Amino acid sequence: MNEVCVRVAVRVRPLLPREVLHNHQVCVRVVPDTSHVMIGKDKTFPFDHVFGCESSHDELYEACVHPLVESLIDGYNATVFAYGQTGSGKTYTLGGGLVGKGDGQMEHTVRVSYMELYQEELRDLLELHTNHKELHIREDDRGNTGQEGHSGSLYKSSHSGVLVG
Ligand SMILES: Nc1ncnc2c1ncn2[C@@H]1O[C@H](COP(=O)(O)OP(=O)(O)OP(=O)(O)O)[C@@H](O)[C@H]1O
Incomplete structure (x- = not known):
């Protein structure tokens, strides 16, 4: 079990077709080779994990959920909690990245x-x-x-x- 009780991961979703249609601009990016995201042009924030637009459910599962499943089998409690404003991708990520996975x-x-x-x-x-x-x-x-x-x-x-x- 990792010594840190709470770990925070950020997943950046791509613009949706209707957002592209309305000419919305990407304002959150993953800083390459780091676990930081950049908001706007110069504000960076560190997280335990960051996943960009191209990230797969499998990558997320392996980094964030699989270790928890192993801890669970060892008798620890574990929670995966999705937080974000409406339309940010909570259901997409939990539905595809957590429920239905088995190794x-x-x-x-x-x-x-x-x-x-x-x-x-x-x-x-x-x-x-x-x-x-x-x-x-x-x-x-x-x-x-x-x-x-x-x-x-x-x-x-x-x-x-x-x-x-
Ligand atoms: N990483 C992603 N890649 C591609 N599409 C995504 C991604 N994340 C979310 N989407 C799409 O964005 C839309 C909104 O996502 P979703 O419904 O998961 O948001 P939500 O946070 O659960 O919203 P709400 O709080 O309103 O239920 C959906 O059409 C979903 O398919």
Whole structure:
């Protein structure tokens, strides 16, 4: 397990076709051979990982998620959290880079929740018909945070990949 508890990665997405159409300009770039991004012409910011427009889901998974999966198997807790303004690529990255990946080396069964918290309302992204009023985040008397009104979906991994059960 890495000694740093929180690591921050930035993924820069390419301009969308409609942004190109409206002549929007790229204003965030990866500084070559560094883990810095440049905003505008001269403001640079360091991160643990940076991924440019051409980056693949696999690169992201290998650098950011795979080490966490290994720690998880060793009994540590791990969280991958996507943060960014609307349209910045959170769903694209989590959906393609995290859910559905398996390295085929291990066989395991895990319970997975895929929740969206938007304007103080919870949505179960694996069971879209669930009423948000049935879902709650609660803290118990020992300070553990958990969900109520959601059982989690079962994912089974086998050598052929990850299956939704
Ligand atoms: N790295 C990328 N490469 C190519 N297209 C991308 C990339 N990241 C995001 N996109 C595209 O950008 C659009 C917005 O991405 P996405 O829906 O993932 O954003 P979001 O952050 O989840 O937005 P919201 O908060 O509104 O749900 C989508 O059309 C998606 O396909």
